[in-house]
Amino acid sequence: MNRLKTALLLVVIAVAAFAFGGWWSTGFRTSAPGSASPADMNGYVLDQPRPLPEFSLVDQDGQPFGPQDFSGAWSFIYFGYTYCPDICPASLAVMAQVDDELQASGVTSPTRFYLVSVDPRRDTPERLEEYVTYFDQDFRGLTGDPASLDAITRAAGVVYQVPEAPASDDYLVGHSSTITLLNPNGEVHAIFTTPLVAENIASDFAAIAGS
Amino acid sequence: MVSAMILASRPLTAGEPVSAHDAWSRATPPGAKNGVAYLVIKNSGAPDRLLDVTVDGAVAGEAQIHTHVHEGGMMQMNHLETLDLPTGETAFEPGGLHIMLMGLSQPLKADQSFELTLTLENAAPVTVSVPVRDMRR
Numbered sequence: 001m002n003r004l005k006t007a008l009l010l011v012v013i014a015v016a017a018f019a020f021g022g023w024w025s026t027g028f029r030t031s032a033p034g035s036a037s038p039a040d041m042n043g044y045v046l047d048q049p050r051p052l053p054e055f056s057l058v059d060q061d062g063q064p065f066g067p068q069d070f071s072g073a074w075s076f077i078y079f080g081y082t083y084c085p086d087i088c089p090a091s092l093a094v095m096a097q098v099d100d101e102l103q104a105s106g107v108t109s110p111t112r113f114y115l116v117s118v119d120p121r122r123d124t125p126e127r128l129e130e131y132v133t134y135f136d137q138d139f140r141g142l143t144g145d146p147a148s149l150d151a152i153t154r155a156a157g158v159v160y161q162v163p164e165a166p167a168s169d170d171y172l173v174g175h176s177s178t179i180t181l182l183n184p185n186g187e188v189h190a191i192f193t194t195p196l197v198a199e200n201i202a203s204d205f206a207a208i209a210g211s
Numbered sequence: 212m213v214s215a216m217i218l219a220s221r222p223l224t225a226g227e228p229v230s231a232h233d234a235w236s237r238a239t240p241p242g243a244k245n246g247v248a249y250l251v252i253k254n255s256g257a258p259d260r261l262l263d264v265t266v267d268g269a270v271a272g273e274a275q276i277h278t279h280v281h282e283g284g285m286m287q288m289n290h291l292e293t294l295d296l297p298t299g300e301t302a303f304e305p306g307g308l309h310i311m312l313m314g315l316s317q318p319l320k321a322d323q324s325f326e327l328t329l330t331l332e333n334a335a336p337v338t339v340s341v342p343v344r345d346m347r348r
Contacts, residue, residue: 082240085247085312087279087286089237090305093347100348127242134240135347159284170245170313174287194306 038207042193042200043178045208049187055151057116057144060129065142067152070186073110074209077180079158081119081173082131088115091177092135097198098205099136105202109209110184116152117143118160119173156180157191181205228256229296229334234327234341239318246271246312246319248327248341249303254296260332261294264310270325272314279307296331321345 036045052067059065076095080088095113102111115132117123120143123131128141143149153160161174179196183189190208192201234250252261266274276291288311294301303309310327312319319325321343329337 082243083245084288085237085239085243085245086277086288086309087306089239089247090346096347130241131243161285161287172288172290174285176284177286 038204041204043191045190049189051187052155053151055148057142060141062125070182073112075112075182077114079116081117094196094198096135098201101202113139115141229254231339234339236341236343238321238345248310252301259296263330265328271312275311277311319343
């Protein structure tokens with residue numbers, strides 16, 4: 001019986017992995033010849049930009065934030081949480097450096113930078129506000145209920161894992177450490193993967209945005 | 212008797228097989244509850260084991276050994292109870308092994324420093340001074 005259960009579980013995992021792989025390979029392409037990805041890009045440009053689904057997040061001022069609010073500028077989005085001591089502050093510092101690089105190299109396309117917290121239990125709008133503005137006055141923070149977070153992370157090619165009923169307040173959260181780029185129509189346009197290096201992201205972005 | 216003589220002749224600090232260098236900590240945003248410290252542990256003796264890391268209670272509630280595991284497209288932090296220290300260097304660095312400081316009393320500011328004490332299975336405890344750096348830009 002145990003053996004049967006194990007075998008069944010393996011089948012389920014295999015099917016899930018196959019399905020996920022299929023979705024991934026059709027949704028995202030590496031920089032193969034003819035694709036839109038800059039050569040040597042650490043990440044992917046989607047062959048077809050993907051519109052975001054409906055969701056209702058809340059911003060660092062406590063205001064509602066929907067998919068249409070991403071319109072009008074290129075959006076760099078990092079998904080993480082403020083209790084994360086290592087990889088999140090390092091990645092937000094990289095985004096601040098990308099901002100600097102773009103300004104220094106005269107890239108004129110309007111850009112915005114976001115941290116989306118996948119840990120709404122601890123990350124209130126006030127908490128997000130003091131966290132993101134530490135890295136740059138103009139950085140924005142978003143969070144929301146699990147359904148909205150699931151909707152935006154799925155579309156953004158991000159996975160995360162928060163304990164459902166943590167025993168204490170110092171639980172850990174697993175999350176992708178990638179930067180999702182939305183175009184000014186608010187569609188998922190590209191994903192930057194680790195290692196996140198500011199000057200590479202800035203030059204790839206200049207190639208993608210064409211300015 | 213022989214072992215007592217060996218113990219007695221062992222210097223208290225200089226010549227200890229385990230030492231630490233290049234320690235630093237990342238300055239934290241206002242209100243941050245957790246911080247991080249990195250360092251390189253050098254073990255010039257036989258394999259040893261890091262049993263515990265302690266931090267001044269005025270700085271943080273607790274220090275834990277953490278590592279990052281990259282699986283299923285996620286970076287997941289794992290808490291390690293102990294860490295084997297083979298002969299040679301063990302580096303704690305961003306995105307990998309790190310000392311997580313849980314429950315900061317106040318944000319860590321650039322130019323301050325604090326002490327961490329490493330408790331080892333065999334070698335004498337190692338205390339290292341950890342300067343805080345602003346890594347934003």
